Amino acid sequence: MNAKDINALARKTKEASRRLALLDTKTKDRALVAMSAALKSRASYIMRENEKDIALARKRGLSSAMIDRLTLTRQRITSMAGSLAQVARLKDPVGDTIETIKRPNGLLIKKVRVPIGVILMIYESRPNVTSDCIGLCLKSSNAIILRGGSEAIRSNIAIFNVLDKEAVKYDIPQGAISMIKETDRKIVDGLLAQEGVIDLVIPRGGESLIRDVSKKSRIPVIKHYKGVCHTYVDASANLKMAEKISFNAKVQRPGVCNAMETLLVDKKIAKAFLPPMIRRFKNAGVEIRGSKEVKKIVKDVRLATENDWYTEYLDLTLSIKVVDGVDEAIRHIMKYGSYHSDAIVARDSSRAAKFLNEVDSACVYLNASTRFTDGEEFGKGAEMGISTDKIHARGPMGLEELTSYKYIIYGNGQLRR
Amino acid sequence: MNAKDINALARKTKEASRRLALLDTKTKDRALVAMSAALKSRASYIMRENEKDIALARKRGLSSAMIDRLTLTRQRITSMAGSLAQVARLKDPVGDTIETIKRPNGLLIKKVRVPIGVILMIYESRPNVTSDCIGLCLKSSNAIILRGGSEAIRSNIAIFNVLDKEAVKYDIPQGAISMIKETDRKIVDGLLAQEGVIDLVIPRGGESLIRDVSKKSRIPVIKHYKGVCHTYVDASANLKMAEKISFNAKVQRPGVCNAMETLLVDKKIAKAFLPPMIRRFKNAGVEIRGSKEVKKIVKDVRLATENDWYTEYLDLTLSIKVVDGVDEAIRHIMKYGSYHSDAIVARDSSRAAKFLNEVDSACVYLNASTRFTDGEEFGKGAEMGISTDKIHARGPMGLEELTSYKYIIYGNGQLRR
Numbered sequence: 076m077n078a079k080d081i082n083a084l085a086r087k088t089k090e091a092s093r094r095l096a097l098l099d100t101k102t103k104d105r106a107l108v109a110m111s112a113a114l115k116s117r118a119s120y121i122m123r124e125n126e127k128d129i130a131l132a133r134k135r136g137l138s139s140a141m142i143d144r145l146t147l148t149r150q151r152i153t154s155m156a157g158s159l160a161q162v163a164r165l166k167d168p169v170g171d172t173i174e175t176i177k178r179p180n181g182l183l184i185k186k187v188r189v190p191i192g193v194i195l196m197i198y199e200s201r202p203n204v205t206s207d208c209i210g211l212c213l214k215s216s217n218a219i220i221l222r223g224g225s226e227a228i229r230s231n232i233a234i235f236n237v238l239d240k241e242a243v244k245y246d247i248p249q250g251a252i253s254m255i256k257e258t259d260r261k262i263v264d265g266l267l268a269q270e271g272v273i274d275l276v277i278p279r280g281g282e283s284l285i286r287d288v289s290k291k292s293r294i295p296v297i298k299h300y301k302g303v304c305h306t307y308v309d310a311s312a313n314l315k316m317a318e319k320i321s322f323n324a325k326v327q328r329p330g331v332c333n334a335m336e337t338l339l340v341d342k343k344i345a346k347a348f349l350p351p352m353i354r355r356f357k358n359a360g361v362e363i364r365g366s367k368e369v370k371k372i373v374k375d376v377r378l379a380t381e382n383d384w385y386t387e388y389l390d391l392t393l394s395i396k397v398v399d400g401v402d403e404a405i406r407h408i409m410k411y412g413s414y415h416s417d418a419i420v421a422r423d424s425s426r427a428a429k430f431l432n433e434v435d436s437a438c439v440y441l442n443a444s445t446r447f448t449d450g451e452e453f454g455k456g457a458e459m460g461i462s463t464d465k466i467h468a469r470g471p472m473g474l475e476e477l478t479s480y481k482y483i484i485y486g487n488g489q490l491r492r
Numbered sequence: 493m494n495a496k497d498i499n500a501l502a503r504k505t506k507e508a509s510r511r512l513a514l515l516d517t518k519t520k521d522r523a524l525v526a527m528s529a530a531l532k533s534r535a536s537y538i539m540r541e542n543e544k545d546i547a548l549a550r551k552r553g554l555s556s557a558m559i560d561r562l563t564l565t566r567q568r569i570t571s572m573a574g575s576l577a578q579v580a581r582l583k584d585p586v587g588d589t590i591e592t593i594k595r596p597n598g599l600l601i602k603k604v605r606v607p608i609g610v611i612l613m614i615y616e617s618r619p620n621v622t623s624d625c626i627g628l629c630l631k632s633s634n635a636i637i638l639r640g641g642s643e644a645i646r647s648n649i650a651i652f653n654v655l656d657k658e659a660v661k662y663d664i665p666q667g668a669i670s671m672i673k674e675t676d677r678k679i680v681d682g683l684l685a686q687e688g689v690i691d692l693v694i695p696r697g698g699e700s701l702i703r704d705v706s707k708k709s710r711i712p713v714i715k716h717y718k719g720v721c722h723t724y725v726d727a728s729a730n731l732k733m734a735e736k737i738s739f740n741a742k743v744q745r746p747g748v749c750n751a752m753e754t755l756l757v758d759k760k761i762a763k764a765f766l767p768p769m770i771r772r773f774k775n776a777g778v779e780i781r782g783s784k785e786v787k788k789i790v791k792d793v794r795l796a797t798e799n800d801w802y803t804e805y806l807d808l809t810l811s812i813k814v815v816d817g818v819d820e821a822i823r824h825i826m827k828y829g830s831y832h833s834d835a836i837v838a839r840d841s842s843r844a845a846k847f848l849n850e851v852d853s854a855c856v857y858l859n860a861s862t863r864f865t866d867g868e869e870f871g872k873g874a875e876m877g878i879s880t881d882k883i884h885a886r887g888p889m890g891l892e893e894l895t896s897y898k899y900i901i902y903g904n905g906q907l908r909r
Contacts, residue, residue, distance in 0.1 A: 093826075097850065176871050182860060184870060189852070191882045274882050295712060295883040316905040323907040409510075431900050432514065435606070443599060443903025452908070453601060453899070454593050465608045465691045465896040466712040467884040479882040482870070483848050486860025488733045490740040491869070 081265035085272040091250035092218035100167040106245035107163035113241040114156040124233035155206045162210040165456045183485040188478040190216035192274035199224035199280030205234045207457045215477040218251045225258040267292040299463035301387040302332030302415040304445040307404040309421035310343035317420040323444040333448040337394040339404045345397045361391045368397035384411040401426045416445040437470040498682035502689040508667035509635035517584040523662035524580035530658040531573040541650035572623045579627040582873045600902040605895040607633035609691035616641035616697030622651045624874045632894040635668045642675040684709040716880035718804040719749030719832040721862040724821040726838035727760035734837040740861040750865040754811040762814045778808045785814035801828040818843045831880045833862040854887040
């Protein structure tokens with residue numbers, strides 16, 4: 076694809092987005108249900124294509140964790156189909172009146188939800204992202220251009236082929252869903268220059284991919300670079316609960332952005348809390364990197380470096396620091412964190428309120444695991460991604476976050492004085 | 493200011509924004525009322541400084557329209573003070589719960605409004621923007637860095653001095669409001685590189701300024717490039733009403749972004765509507781540039797070029813085109829418009845609904861002048877600017893549009909399975 080092809084694709088998608096914006100909910104839902112069924116009935120074809128990606132990944136020596144993420148089993152395809160059916164059942168946000176303003180001069184102003192337009196999704200590895208994002212965009216009447224990672228290209232194309240064919244059969248405008256099938260990196264640069272045609276870019280994947288997209292894009296980008304999530308155990312905490320929450324936040328699935336990377340412990344309860352906690356972590360294979368104060372209490376841990384506090388391990392590794400109460404915990408999180416998801420475990424309500432109020436993260440938790448930062452867990456059905464930005468959307472992005480709004484003003488001859 | 497100074501200023505402002513975010517509404521309102529009073533009591537000082545800007549503007553040969561925009565009379569200062577007092581009376585959006593989600597596992601999720609953080613305002617000419625934006629940012633607990641145009645530098649500094657001194661006296665954190673007092677352009681480039689410290693950039697002024705800022709910024713930008721606003725007169729319109737609305741939209745204040753630039757007239761009523769309409773425009777000194785069909789009906793008009801349809805005249809000049817019904821009107825607006833404010837005058841409700849639904853502009857009007865696109869006219873008290881973007885804010889930006897949100901999640905030991 077050269078620059079002209081890219082512009083033509085973007086314009087064609089914009090055209091389709093105009094027609095998609097006018098589609099009624101029933102038509103969209105019917106298409107989603109049919110697409111869900113098609114995924115299941117074409118599972119063998121998708122798995123065959125997926126096997127080719129996996130074979131290449133093995134040849135390239137990708138880690139077993141990476142290969143696991145890439146792999147599509149029949150069960151995983153069924154779950155993708157389930158997500159599409161679930162999105163069909165969610166409320167359509169398009170056309171919702173957000174606010175009605177009546178003015179003294181008789182003007183009636185309605186603030187109404189509309190689709191954003193054309194969304195460019197740039198992502199890596201997990202092929203289920205392909206169907207999740209197609210589903211959310213279709214339901215919110217946004218046209219989508221998908222650009223997946225080369226490691227999953229055959230799987231992504233297979234999923235796209237099945238879904239797009241079905242969508243068009245069920246009256247979704249041709250071109251509303253499209254996929255870049257070439258892996259040339261220059262195509263991404265070309266797409267990121269389509270300001271005014273593509274309306275929003277959502278990158279999902281490793282930090283370097285996201286930084287690269289943000290740097291080059293002339294189009295608004297919504298993203299999170301990384302998730303350095305904290306759990307702070309206050310002196311007032313139920314220590315048994317704190318242990319369970321911390322363990323869950325680190326160990327239940329360490330390779331994801333909402334997993335805990337740093338545990339902060341109030342010095343008043345550090346001696347009581349840390350020995351059994353660290354023992355439990357070690358039994359689960361977690362490597363601990365502790366501050367000096369941690370090492371004084373549990374000798375057998377590696378000393379954390381300054382850099383560790385900034386690090387998203389995405390693995391069974393954990394930084395632990397002893398802090399002097401909630402104020403130092405907040406300062407630490409604001410300095411080293413990534414404003415993604417941070418938790419306090421406490422019974423003292425004023426210290427809890429201080430933490431929830433002053434930690435400027437997308438999601439702040441009281442007495443729960445940070446692992447809940449997720450579109451489905453928030454009741455949004457699925458998610459396009461998670462944002463740590465302050466503009467437009469923050470936290471898990473579902474259907475509503477894929478809308479903009481317009482003002483419709485009804486008059487009867489009003490003139491400005 | 494060198495790069496280090498700029499970064500230090502941005503970081504200091506971020507620090508102040510953290511404290512400002514925690515301020516209660518009463519403190520903010522008390523400060524705003526005092527700042528409003530100070531503007532009035534220091535009016536003579538502000539006018540003296542303003543005279544120096546005007547003297548220089550005359551020397552530079554600026555147009556009388558430009559000089560008028562620059563000029564601060566006692567009445568204009570009183571009106572600026574009135575806006576600040578008005579903002580003090582508006583509802584504080586910070587802390588509002590937008591949505592409450594209860595999950596089956598017992599998690600209680602609250603979506604709560606928070607300030608955006610640090611806002612960089614880059615603007616030209618009218619010095620009232622200085623006090624309007626300070627007022628809106630303070631009320632919504634956002635710290636602000638102001639960078640006004642060199643033509644109004646002394647006026648802006650005077651207004652800033654008066655307001656900042658008063659704010660600090662009334663417990664607004666030092667550094668929450670700051671102004672760039674040097675006119676070196678490189679400072680703007682330095683500010684636009686402060687990604688992660690400055691949260692949002694709002695440019696207001698000429699199109700070239702805004703394009704330059706958007707191109708260079710690594711920080712999210714909300715803006716409108718220009719306002720090529722249309723009025724479409726449908727065959728079903730009350731022609732007397734259509735004439736009044738069109739005249740108001742063009743003539744009442746031609747130099748602003750929500751003034752009409754192009755009039756579209758349904759061919760079915762063109763012969764009845766155009767002759768008296770054009771006569772009225774000409775009597776008011778409006779130069780007409782018409783399509784061939786317009787010239788057939790009223791000979792004495794200049795033929796419009798293709799480029800005229802794209803042009804924001806900001807002056808007493810108007811493009812007029814005869815179109816074949818609402819569909820051609822919509823196509824014209826989507827091709828040549830700027831997605832700012834567009835109106836239909838019609839009695840036929842299905843054609844009106846089609847127009848309001850399909851014209852993808854920030855504000856779409858039925859039977860009213862486009863001149864109402866304005867924060868105050870929408871009941872928002874004042875405005876930080878008008879957005880034609882789809883991301884975060886669209887149309888006039890008031891207090892709510894200056895907020896982000898965070899999720900606060902209350903648990904009692906929930907773990908992810």
